[in-house]
Amino acid sequence: AKNPEKSGTIKLSANESGEILSSFKTRIPFVAFHRNNEDTTIIKFTPWDKKRKIMGKDGDEWHETPAFGxxxxxxxxxxxxLPLEAGETEVLSELLKKYILES
Incomplete structure (x- = not known):
């Protein structure tokens, strides 16, 4: 990364990946704590509802779609x-499933 202060790497276990997938399905928040020597990292996946505007012939309609942060x-x-919209959550789900299978 160009600026190490603005980037990082997250290491997840297969079990944590499964917990995140479960969180996506149930919309229950997931929290993980990682400690390495003096460093502590807290990872949170939190559900929220995003308002999405759909334009139609009869005017605009607003819908709430599931999203995650x-x-x-x-x-x-x-x-x-980082906000994740519904499509991004689906893509991340597939990547996590692949990671679990390869672990």
Whole structure:
């Protein structure tokens, strides 16, 4: 990465990957704590509902679609947040399933 302060790598076990998949299905938040020497990392997957506008002949309609937010905090001083829309959640699900099968 160009700036190591603005990037990072997350290592997940097969079990944690399964927990994330379960979280996607049940919409129950997932939290993991990783500790390595003096470093602590907290990983959160949290469900939320995104409003999506669909334009039609009779006007616009608003729908709520399931989405997730990823939050990664390192040593309580650096936090990275990333929203995942429904399609991105599906893609991540397939990648996690592949990872579990190859573990």
């Amino acid at each position: 990823i939050s990664v905090s390192r040593n309580s001083s650096q936090t990275y947040k």
